[in-house]
Amino acid sequence: MNRFTSAVEKPWSDQARMIAGAIVIPGSSAMIYGGFEIQSFEAGRGQWHARIQRADLAPVVIDGLSFPTLEVGFAWSDPEAAIADAKAHIDQNRQRYTTASV
Numbered sequence: 001m002n003r004f005t006s007a008v009e010k011p012w013s014d015q016a017r018m019i020a021g022a023i024v025i026p027g028s029s030a031m032i033y034g035g036f037e038i039q040s041f042e043a044g045r046g047q048w049h050a051r052i053q054r055a056d057l058a059p060v061v062i063d064g065l066s067f068p069t070l071e072v073g074f075a076w077s078d079p080e081a082a083i084a085d086a087k088a089h090i091d092q093n094r095q096r097y098t099t100a101s102v
Contacts, residue, residue: 031083034094038086040079047075050086060097 030039032055039051052060052070059066073085090097 033087034090036090038083038090040082040086042079043075046077048077048079048082049073049075050082052086052090054097062093062096 030037032038035055036052037055040048041051043049049071050073052072053068054060059068060070061067072089073082076082076085
């Protein structure tokens with residue numbers, strides 16, 4: 001253990017809980033939904049957005065362009081709305097998001 005790690009009784013995967021088909025990671029604004037990690041963040045006072053990345057950490061490839069993460073949505077008034085928008089974005093674009101071919 002060092003200053004960048006902390007002692008946790010159980011790994012987050014043991015503590016995670018399901019909410020509306022998504023795995024919520026305790027102590028974090030992140031959740032796993034449909035193979036993607038969604039994290040809400042406040043870009044300005046009361047302006048919530050969401051960041052998406054693949055749960056397996058592979059890049060999201062859209063039309064041949066590789067992205068490690070995507071920031072999606074509008075300035076929502078709360079983190080739950082930003083996450084709901086990110087889920088809709090994942091559902092609508094799942095076919096376009098592929099892994100990079102090597």
